[in-house]
Amino acid sequence: MRYELYYWPGLPGRGEFVRLALAEAGADWVDIGNDGDAGGVDAVEKGLEDDDRPSFAPPYLRAGTVTVGQVAAILQFLGPRLGLVAKDEADALWTHQLQLTIADLVAESHDVHHPVGIGAYYEDQKAEARRRAKEFREERIPKFLGYFERVLAKNPHGPQHLVGARLSYADLSLFQVVDGLRYAFPKTMQALAPKIPHVLALAEAVAARPNIKAYLDSERRLPYDESGIFRHYPELED
Amino acid sequence: MRYELYYWPGLPGRGEFVRLALAEAGADWVDIGNDGDAGGVDAVEKGLEDDDRPSFAPPYLRAGTVTVGQVAAILQFLGPRLGLVAKDEADALWTHQLQLTIADLVAESHDVHHPVGIGAYYEDQKAEARRRAKEFREERIPKFLGYFERVLAKNPHGPQHLVGARLSYADLSLFQVVDGLRYAFPKTMQALAPKIPHVLALAEAVAARPNIKAYLDSERRLPYDESGIFRHYPELED
Numbered sequence: 001m002r003y004e005l006y007y008w009p010g011l012p013g014r015g016e017f018v019r020l021a022l023a024e025a026g027a028d029w030v031d032i033g034n035d036g037d038a039g040g041v042d043a044v045e046k047g048l049e050d051d052d053r054p055s056f057a058p059p060y061l062r063a064g065t066v067t068v069g070q071v072a073a074i075l076q077f078l079g080p081r082l083g084l085v086a087k088d089e090a091d092a093l094w095t096h097q098l099q100l101t102i103a104d105l106v107a108e109s110h111d112v113h114h115p116v117g118i119g120a121y122y123e124d125q126k127a128e129a130r131r132r133a134k135e136f137r138e139e140r141i142p143k144f145l146g147y148f149e150r151v152l153a154k155n156p157h158g159p160q161h162l163v164g165a166r167l168s169y170a171d172l173s174l175f176q177v178v179d180g181l182r183y184a185f186p187k188t189m190q191a192l193a194p195k196i197p198h199v200l201a202l203a204e205a206v207a208a209r210p211n212i213k214a215y216l217d218s219e220r221r222l223p224y225d226e227s228g229i230f231r232h233y234p235e236l237e238d
Numbered sequence: 239m240r241y242e243l244y245y246w247p248g249l250p251g252r253g254e255f256v257r258l259a260l261a262e263a264g265a266d267w268v269d270i271g272n273d274g275d276a277g278g279v280d281a282v283e284k285g286l287e288d289d290d291r292p293s294f295a296p297p298y299l300r301a302g303t304v305t306v307g308q309v310a311a312i313l314q315f316l317g318p319r320l321g322l323v324a325k326d327e328a329d330a331l332w333t334h335q336l337q338l339t340i341a342d343l344v345a346e347s348h349d350v351h352h353p354v355g356i357g358a359y360y361e362d363q364k365a366e367a368r369r370r371a372k373e374f375r376e377e378r379i380p381k382f383l384g385y386f387e388r389v390l391a392k393n394p395h396g397p398q399h400l401v402g403a404r405l406s407y408a409d410l411s412l413f414q415v416v417d418g419l420r421y422a423f424p425k426t427m428q429a430l431a432p433k434i435p436h437v438l439a440l441a442e443a444v445a446a447r448p449n450i451k452a453y454l455d456s457e458r459r460l461p462y463d464e465s466g467i468f469r470h471y472p473e474l475e476d
Contacts, residue, residue: 052392052394053332053335053389053392054385054388054389054392055335056339056342056382056385065328066328068331068332068335069335070334070335070338072310072338073331073334073338076331076334077331090303090304093304093311093314093315094291094306096308096311096314097291097293097306097307097308097311100308100310100311101294101307101308104294104345107342111349115353115354115366115370116353116354116366116369116373117370117373118346118373118377118378119373120373128353128354128366128369131354131355131366132353132354132355135354135355135356135357135358139356139357140356147292150292151291151292154290154291154292156290
């Protein structure tokens, strides 16, 4: 099966949570938005317009006759196909619930630099972003990552994984959000480190997995910059 | 099967999406947060603390030995059990994708009155809320509801339902978000009405279903007020 990922070109963004799952599994996949020969951004936009079951926004994934949008739904679809989720129904549901909570953190990570206008420029809402960033750094990041620390500590199979004794797509996504937050809020994350040892150990273990390491070292892994979800504006950490 | 809904008392909030599914199906359910005899808010908070698989926030649902949090995951769990989702796998996935997009709209509906501080008072961010509300009214509501209008128009089985020819939990949730937005932004919704006839017809049809009508007329249906997701602040619509 060849998987086609449709996402905006040039940034990790929400597409990255899907890329990591495909990379870990060694899947055959095309990054349509970043591959002009495969259609590039025009193909991404065309799908949003023309699909019988259009997604509200990228990313969306095509796999044979199936098209699915929304990161958490894409990962739920890919999970069993790529061996990245437990077969047990309750475990799979719990994995999905955790993924949805990661999605909430990702949304807040974006909104911190766009508090009063999703479609407006950051430069036009810097004062408001500063105010929201203070709460995000002091309340929201500790609350979310403290939650995942607690989930890891409560896992009866040990704190190496969020669910059970094996890697799941939620582990990969937790790595990505930690990685992105470290880029965006390095001082905050450093100060928080002693309180989230399991979360950081998981992120480190994911980064060291052979397929993930090869992916992170490859050209397919795009750098963060100030056009995506995770942005480093030093003034938001002062 | 007796279902237990754990959610904050006194408001429709995110719990309402679950209540509507349980009500439509005529399920046996307890609204724990609003039922002091069943444990009330203390029981809701206790579960967040003590569960082996704790939710990040309410609502969460208990069904026998299963506990599941996150509205979209709860509805995905309930869907097949309550006959509120198609058996076909692709249709069920599409229903879930739509539910996740409704969840995004719900989150933005909340953030409009809390743009710079999720934990701060509205009164302390009125100017910022006004700015965000302008975009929400002029760009985001039309974009989201225009999307669902398009999804309904594209349904090969007709625009009566979001997916296929039968009611799903996503239809119930679309009713709720339309109902909430009408409360919060009545003028905006009235002006938008000519552009979203299928969405409004669906909302009307849902409200007229016997079980839903009986629920909406009952004491279990809680009124909107200025403590929930959908709040009517007239100054945000000027």
